[in-house]
Every structure is written in structure tokens, then in C-alpha cells.
Amino acid sequence: MAELVATMVVGPLLSIVKEKASGYLLDQYKVMEGMEQQHRILKRKLLAILDVVADAEQAASHREGAKAWLEEVKRVAYEANEIFDEFKYEALRREAKKNGHYSKLGFEVVKLFPTHNRFAFRDKMGKKLCSIVQAIEVLVAEMNAFGFKYQQQVPASMQWRQTDPVIFDPKKIISRSRDQDTSNIVDILLGQVSNESLMVVPIVGIGGLGKTTLAQLIYNEPEIQKHFELLIWVCVSDNFDVDSLAKKIAEAASPNKGQVQDVLSGRRFLLVLDDVWNRESDKWEKLKARLTHGAKGSVVLTTTRDEGVAKIMGTVKAYNLAPLEDNFIQEIIETRAFRLQKDEERPVVLVNMVGEIVKR
Incomplete structure (x- = not known):
């Protein structure tokens, strides 16, 4: 179960990458010029993985191969997330330059957009994007080999509902925390x-x-x-x-x-x-x-x-807006990690991990 908890963030992380890869600014300021084919492949493959990630997460609790595959998906997703942050910053730099905001932004712009060459940027980012696309293509091939299947996601409104009185209601936690x-x-x-x-x-x-x-x-x-x-x-x-x-x-x-x-x-x-x-x-x-x-x-x-x-x-x-207080973060983690388990059913090793996760 510890491994399953560790892989739970994969779906939301992939969704974030998908949204960043489809960003309006990327197209408007042509920051992926010359990389259009890799860009299209990446968006398509991300959707394919998202389709089966719920099945993979279920399989990870009893299949070591599925668990290892999810860990690799997570690693690649983090790298892709950082790459698309770089693309977005480049788009913002071009937007600021186009609109004559460099001088208005002052010293901060030097930190945010260091001097660079467009061609050097394209070469550097093209190599990074190709590397990510290759990694994603390997993951899709392995995904097909594992035979993961599409599972319809439970609507968000249904996910909030818990019938066991022992379990906290996440919606109420969020309301109380804010x-x-x-x-x-x-x-x-x-x-x-x-x-x-x-x-x-x-x-x-x-x-x-x-x-x-x-x-x-x-x-x-x-x-x-x-x-x-x-x-x-x-x-x-x-x-x-x-x-x-x-x-x-x-x-x-x-x-x-x-x-x-x-x-x-x-x-x-x-x-x-x-x-x-x-x-x-x-x-x-x-x-x-x-x-x-x-x-x-x-x-x-x-x-x-x-x-x-x-x-x-x-x-x-x-x-x-300030960060949530630790006690609310702990409630949310416990609610999502332990679902319908009563206190006496919760693995001690995982319960003891919660405090460390809250700090991080």
C-alpha cells in the first residue's frame, strides 16, 4: 500500500503537464517553432497515458512492474513539467519585449529573463523536448505491453462523498481550513x-x-x-x-x-x-x-x-493567501490516503509517514 500512496500523484501531475503543453502563450509567441511535430506527439501520448493511469495505479498494489512503470511516468512527468515552464518563461519574455515592458519591469526582468539567443534556445529546448518524447514513447509501448485498460474516472462530485462517519469529508476540511x-x-x-x-x-x-x-x-x-x-x-x-x-x-x-x-x-x-x-x-x-x-x-x-x-x-x-496550517494538510492527506479504512486498519508505517509528508 505504501507504494500505491507514493504513486497517487501521477494522474494529477500528468494533467498539469497536459495543460501546460496546450498553453495559449506557447502558440501565440511561437516558442516551439521547429518542434511542432514533437509537440503534437507529446500531447497525443500524454492523453493515451492519462486514459489508463487509473488502471495502472490499481495494478501497482500487486504488480511490481506496474509500480515501476508508474514511478518512471512520474519521473518523466516532472521533467516535462520543468521543460514547459521554460517554454512559458520564454513566451513571457517575448511578450514583454513585444509590448515594450522590459524597461517597466526593471531589475526583476533581468532575473526572470536572462540574456540569451533565440537560436540557442531553440537548439537547447529542441534536444530536451526530443528526449522527453522518446521517453514518453517508451512508456506508451510498455503501457500497451502491460495491457492497462481505460477506466472511466469517478466524477469529482462523487469523490467527495464518504459514507463512513470515521472518515473526514475533504470538502468540509477545505471549507474549515479557509x-x-x-x-x-x-x-x-x-x-x-x-x-x-x-x-x-x-x-x-x-x-x-x-x-x-x-x-x-x-x-x-x-x-x-x-x-x-x-x-x-x-x-x-x-x-x-x-x-x-x-x-x-x-x-x-x-x-x-x-x-x-x-x-x-x-x-x-x-x-x-x-x-x-x-x-x-x-x-x-x-x-x-x-x-x-x-x-x-x-x-x-x-x-x-x-x-x-x-x-x-x-x-x-x-x-x-497563506499556506494551509499543518493540521488541515494532515487531515487531507489522511483522508485521501486511507479512504474508508478505520483507525485500527491503518498500517502503522503509513500513519507514521504522514507527519513527514506534511512537513515536505
Whole structure:
């Protein structure tokens, strides 16, 4: 069982790599020019592995070969993750250069985007990508040899449900762990009822800290649901095209799909812009101009990893999200690792590992 716990992260890790490999910025700034074929192969093979990873994880508890295969998948996925981070940083460098932001970004840009040659970058990254594609192709061949089969994933909403009273409910853990943060931001949003100007509240934190989860908790608070006439959720990610975003907002707000200005006009709204990366202030100002037609007390709540984005967008001080407290992390790990096991059924060696995993 220890080995199974160790391999549980493979599926989510592969999903992260798949998302990074499909990033909008990679295509927009042509950072993978000359590597298109390898790029397509990699995305296709990742999907093939994701299809069978659930079956492989089940097999790992009693098949040494499956366990070793999953460990290799995890190793390759970590390498691929780092490579696509390098591609994304190169895309951001080109974006900053194109928009004349090098001088505005100041000393930080020197750290983030050291001087380099495009051709040297392509040569270096081309070799890295080919190496990863070759490793993935070997894994797919082995996957077929093992005979792993596609298993339909249990819907996320079902995964939350636990019927055994001994087991913690992960949804309740998350809600409790962010209870104070939720209360703090709800108070900020509700306190703007007479504010004539559109307020923008950024939630800032590193990846995986729970920014989106916190925004969801706030969005679903009964006080928020009652206070705002219109609630809209839009995931932004890499694509900050003003016209496209305005259209998405309008469509999310109204089935009639009118202009965003008309949809918001005279209504007190809460708009969540989740996962914003864009640092182009002129784009934000153009979108913001279309959002200023709501009633008094309207708010935009945004989540971002980038403090620079928060400064560009925010009209109030950003809410910096702190890591979860250790006791909540421990509850979450135990819930996911031990599932339906009662206390007396939990292997002592694994129980003793939890504290070390929490620290890491």
C-alpha cells in the first residue's frame, strides 16, 4: 500500500503537464517553432497515458512492474513539467519585449529573463523536448505491453462523498481550513454596497495554494448569493483577449448573449476572473471600461500567482493567501490516503509517514 500512496500523484501531475503543453502563450509567441511535430506527439501520448493511469495505479498494489512503470511516468512527468515552464518563461519574455515592458519591469526582468539567443534556445529546448518524447514513447509501448485498460474516472462530485462517519469529508476540511479567509473577503465585498466605482480584489498566491477553491467558497456563500444580483465566473488563464473575454462574460451572465455592457448595466454583480496571468495594463483597462456599467457595489474578484498582475488590476490591497496550517494538510492527506479504512486498519508505517509528508 505504501507504494500505491507514493504513486497517487501521477494522474494529477500528468494533467498539469497536459495543460501546460496546450498553453495559449506557447502558440501565440511561437516558442516551439521547429518542434511542432514533437509537440503534437507529446500531447497525443500524454492523453493515451492519462486514459489508463487509473488502471495502472490499481495494478501497482500487486504488480511490481506496474509500480515501476508508474514511478518512471512520474519521473518523466516532472521533467516535462520543468521543460514547459521554460517554454512559458520564454513566451513571457517575448511578450514583454513585444509590448515594450522590459524597461517597466526593471531589475526583476533581468532575473526572470536572462540574456540569451533565440537560436540557442531553440537548439537547447529542441534536444530536451526530443528526449522527453522518446521517453514518453517508451512508456506508451510498455503501457500497451502491460495491457492497462481505460477506466472511466469517478466524477469529482462523487469523490467527495464518504459514507463512513470515521472518515473526514475533504470538502468540509477545505471549507474549515479557509473559513477565516472566506470571512475576511466576504466582509470586504459586502462592505462596498455604496461604492460608485468598480472594486477589484486580487487573491494572490503560489500555484496549488487554493486560490480558486477560496474563490469558489466565497462565490457560494449564502450572503454573497443574496447580496449580488448577478454572479459570473470566468476562467482566464493564458488567453487575455479583450473581445473574447467580454464575450465569455456576457455569455456566462445571460443566455441571450448580448453585449457585456448591456448585460451588466444597472445590476450589482460579482465577477470572478480566475487564474489571470496577463501583465498588459492597457488590455485590462479596455476590459475594465466595459465592466463599469454595473450598479453601485459591483466587484471583480480575481485570482493570480503574479503580484505584478495584482498591482495592475487591483483597486484595493491584494489578499495574499497563506499556506494551509499543518493540521488541515494532515487531515487531507489522511483522508485521501486511507479512504474508508478505520483507525485500527491503518498500517502503522503509513500513519507514521504522514507527519513527514506534511512537513515536505
